[in-house]
Amino acid sequence: MYKKEKTENLKNNIKYLIKSRGETRLSLCNSSGLTRTTIYNILEGRVVNVQQSTIRKISDFFGVSYKELETVDFEEKEIIESSVSLRGNMNPAAVPIIKESLLIKSFDKRIGELIISHPLTYYFGVASNLIGVLLESDMGEANESGDLLIVKKGVSSSNGEKLVYDIKTERISVVRGSDFDSDIFCIIGDIVEERFNG
Known part of the structure; x- marks a missing residue:
């Protein structure tokens, strides 16, 4: 169950980060060095256990922690952080x-x-x-x-x-x-x- 939850979180976070950062699946593939098949399989929910090296490449591309990518809901986190102050609460x-x-x-x-x-x-x-x-x-x-x-x-x-x-x-x-x-x-x-x- 835990693996399924992490995979679901990973999938949702990648979709959200692609959309919120103005990226595409193709730009993610081109810049991270991952194949289109790998990204599509994760986003379509066809993979249960994603390799750590793959998660690390995705997290490097988006500039986020790879552990957070599996465990944190980025959409929810960013909504909360941006509502804390008018200018958001981002680290440079x-x-x-x-x-x-x-x-x-x-x-x-x-x-x-x-x-x-x-x-x-x-x-x-x-x-x-x-x-x-x-x-x-x-x-x-x-x-x-x-x-x-x-x-x-x-x-x-x-x-x-x-x-x-x-x-x-x-x-x-x-x-x-x-x-x-x-x-x-x-x-x-x-x-x-x-x-x-x-």
Whole structure:
């Protein structure tokens, strides 16, 4: 009974977190490294015992504790926390700061790994899977060396500003839209905040 309860909680939490964080099943799969079949089987209730490594990948993606993912009702918890004060009662998210020159080498690493090996900054807001990209060269007129871009890693369908890596020139740039040639660009993710140097 206990396993069934944990699995049900896990399923409900994943559905809620996908919806409340503006994610999709596909973005979860792409960013966490899990297969679509794995995610769909959990969400359709076809799995009774989910592997700890799978739960950990999902919890890393959403920036939550993997134990909470199985035992806490996130929807209920967030409703209670947001009703405590008008602005909510959230802890800031720890965000690893990665230098522009190390970005591609670090791209496949999980946030948990990057937090241990890089300096941190904090993001106040609802988001997960965040990295800070410290620019080491000027990028057009808008951003210059020393600026910090807070980026939500992964591919999304939003038309907002994205940080992309040009494979041919080996440089990063900011672009708008959602339709990119994967032979030319590697999408780092959506820019959620810009912090200007000085």
